[in-house]
């Protein structure tokens with residue numbers, strides 16, 4: 385679903401690259417957390433993957449489409465939520481914002497209305513449907529960002545610190561949503577500072593250190609049993625940790 389080859393990124397005037405020769409793949413049905421300390425390059429990586437910034441060298445393809453050469457085709461497969469969230473219209477309500485972004489995904493009328501209602505319910509914001517974005521708390525804004533990323537059911541979700549600002553109940557809700565997404569054959573790559581977010585990783589997590597990305601097999605879930613679902617693995621790891 386996502387393929388990253390030899391990506392190096394140097395910001396203008398920077399003396400050292402933020403990312404050097406980064407390469408990995410995210411197959412369909414996989415949940416891949418990305419860990420890294422402040423300034424490690426997580427947001428930079430996510431911006432490159434969704435085509436917001438162009439890497440200095442290397443390539444990224446989504447569902448076989450190069451993100452730089454065929455950005456429209458590649459982005460059609462991607463739902464994105466970046467952090468901090470600055471792209472919602474502050475004076476529009478949740479529904480009005482989502483209706484606008486749904487139109488960019490060719491979702492209109494009754495279909496859009498139905499999907500927006502379902503997504504707001506899914507992220508626990510149904511009662512805030514008609515609340516202006518500027519009146520939402522940080523955690524509520526984060527959840528609206530997730531709802532927007534899910535609009536139109538794109539197969540690949542790229543989420544920047546999706547659990548930041550969320551309470552325990554909403555962190556659990558987030559993991560349930562992405563597990564369902566992966567069980568339906570979708571893929572998710574999300575950045576986090578929180579090691580407990582690794583529990584839903586399907587096989588590996590990525591760690592950015594000094595510009596390099598290392599793929600690490602997640603403890604206890606690198607050898608899923610046949611028929612083992614994403615949710616089962618996450619629950620098994622949570623159980624192991626509690627023991």
Ligand SMILES: Nc1ncnc2c1ncn2[C@@H]1O[C@H](COP(=O)(O)OP(=O)(O)OP(=O)(O)O)[C@@H](O)[C@H]1O
Nearest residue numbers: 395396398402420421422423424425426427428429
């Ligand atoms: N537009 C930019 N121009 C120049 N340097 C930048 C730019 N954006 C980010 N950087 C630098 O790139 C490095 C990586 O930043 P990035 O935001 O990707 O890190 P991060 O891992 O997401 O950090 P955090 O966990 O604090 O959000 C930092 O040193 C930052 O100062």
